[in-house]
Amino acid sequence: MNHAVWKRLFCCLIVSLVFIGSAVCISAAAEKKYPSSPINIYGPFAAGGPVDTINRVFAKKLEAYFGHGAVVVPQNKPGGGGSILASYIAKSARPDGYTLANISGHHICVPILLGTGSYSLKDFTIIGQLVVFPSVLVVPADSPWKTFQQFMDYAKTHPVKYGHPGNASTIFLRVENFIKHFDLKMEGIPLKGDSETATAVLGKHVAVGAMSAGTAKGLMAAGKVRVLFSFDKPTSFGLPADTPHLAGVLRGAAYTDIEPGQVLAVNSKTPPAIIRTLEDAWKEIMKDPEFQKTVADLNLGLGYMDGKTFTAKLPANMAVLKEMLQKSGQLK
Structure with a gap:
C-alpha cells in the first residue's frame, strides 16, 4: 500500500474519532443540562378524573423541582385499556427523558398477556410509584x-x-x-x-x-x-x-396481590443519567406536603415504592393476572 493511501486512511480515522468524540460530548452535555426543552407526561385516560389530576399536579411539581424555567406539559393518550400509551412509550417515544408516562402496571401487563401490546416489560423503566387506587x-x-x-x-x-x-x-x-x-x-x-x-x-x-x-x-x-x-x-x-x-x-400468609398503583415510567433506552435525575425528582415530590394533600383529597393512597421494587414484583403480578384473565374468559 503506497504512502498516499495510508495518508488518506489515517485522515479518515482521525475524522471518525473526532466525530465520535464530539457526539459523546454532545450527548453528555445534553444529559447534564436536562431538561433543556419541554417534558411531556402522559396519562392513559381522557382529561378529568383522578389520574389526570395527579398528572397535572405532578407536572407542576416537576417544574418547581427543576426550576430555571423548566416546562412540563400534562398530556393524555387514552384508549386500549392503557395499551395505546404503553405502546407509545415503548415503541414511538424518543428515549431521551422528554416523554414520561403516568401509567399502571396493569395497563402495561394486561395487553402483553392478551397479545394486544407490541412490547414487553423490558421496554420500560419504572421510576417510582405515584399513587395507589385503593x-x-x-x-x-x-x-x-x-x-x-x-x-x-x-x-x-x-x-x-x-x-x-x-x-x-x-x-x-x-x-x-x-x-x-x-x-x-x-x-x-x-x-x-x-x-x-x-x-x-x-x-x-x-x-x-x-x-x-x-x-x-x-x-x-x-x-x-x-x-x-x-x-x-x-x-x-x-x-x-x-x-x-x-x-x-x-397474617403473614403467602399472597400475590395485583398492584393497584400508577407509576412514572419511561422508555428503557433512556440514558441512565436522566433516569437517575427523574428518580431524584420523584423522591422529593413524594415527600412534598402539597402533593400528599392532593392525593389524600382524591381518596387515593400514597404508595411509596421505588421503581426497582415495583419492577421486581411485575413477573409475579403477571402470573396472577394471567390466571384471573383466564378465569374471567378474557384469555384462553
Missing part, C-alpha cells in the same frame, strides 16, 4: 353481615353475587384473586363503573359491591353503606383503623 368491598347499611368474618363464613358455603366496575378493572381482578385464595363462592356481576356498582348495591341487586375507596367513603358518610373490607391499608386514605384489610386477614 379497593374496598361494601354492603348496604342494613346488610345482615355486620362483620367481615360473618361475611367470610357465609361466602365459603353460600353463593354471593357481587357487583364490580367491569372485567377490565383492577378491582375486579383483585377480588377474583381474593376469592380464589380464600375459596369463596362469589359470582361477579360486571357493571359500568363505580356509579352503577353503587346503584346495584343500594338497590339490593347485588349483595356486595367492589369499588374504589373514594366512592365508598361518600356512600359511607351518607349512611348508605358499610365498608366490610379494604384491600389496602385503611388509614392511608381516611378509613377507620379497625377496618379489616388484606394484610391483617392474611
Whole structure:
C-alpha cells in the first residue's frame, strides 16, 4: 500500500474519532443540562378524573423541582385499556427523558398477556410509584353481615353475587384473586363503573359491591353503606383503623396481590443519567406536603415504592393476572 493511501486512511480515522468524540460530548452535555426543552407526561385516560389530576399536579411539581424555567406539559393518550400509551412509550417515544408516562402496571401487563401490546416489560423503566387506587368491598347499611368474618363464613358455603366496575378493572381482578385464595363462592356481576356498582348495591341487586375507596367513603358518610373490607391499608386514605384489610386477614400468609398503583415510567433506552435525575425528582415530590394533600383529597393512597421494587414484583403480578384473565374468559 503506497504512502498516499495510508495518508488518506489515517485522515479518515482521525475524522471518525473526532466525530465520535464530539457526539459523546454532545450527548453528555445534553444529559447534564436536562431538561433543556419541554417534558411531556402522559396519562392513559381522557382529561378529568383522578389520574389526570395527579398528572397535572405532578407536572407542576416537576417544574418547581427543576426550576430555571423548566416546562412540563400534562398530556393524555387514552384508549386500549392503557395499551395505546404503553405502546407509545415503548415503541414511538424518543428515549431521551422528554416523554414520561403516568401509567399502571396493569395497563402495561394486561395487553402483553392478551397479545394486544407490541412490547414487553423490558421496554420500560419504572421510576417510582405515584399513587395507589385503593379497593374496598361494601354492603348496604342494613346488610345482615355486620362483620367481615360473618361475611367470610357465609361466602365459603353460600353463593354471593357481587357487583364490580367491569372485567377490565383492577378491582375486579383483585377480588377474583381474593376469592380464589380464600375459596369463596362469589359470582361477579360486571357493571359500568363505580356509579352503577353503587346503584346495584343500594338497590339490593347485588349483595356486595367492589369499588374504589373514594366512592365508598361518600356512600359511607351518607349512611348508605358499610365498608366490610379494604384491600389496602385503611388509614392511608381516611378509613377507620379497625377496618379489616388484606394484610391483617392474611397474617403473614403467602399472597400475590395485583398492584393497584400508577407509576412514572419511561422508555428503557433512556440514558441512565436522566433516569437517575427523574428518580431524584420523584423522591422529593413524594415527600412534598402539597402533593400528599392532593392525593389524600382524591381518596387515593400514597404508595411509596421505588421503581426497582415495583419492577421486581411485575413477573409475579403477571402470573396472577394471567390466571384471573383466564378465569374471567378474557384469555384462553
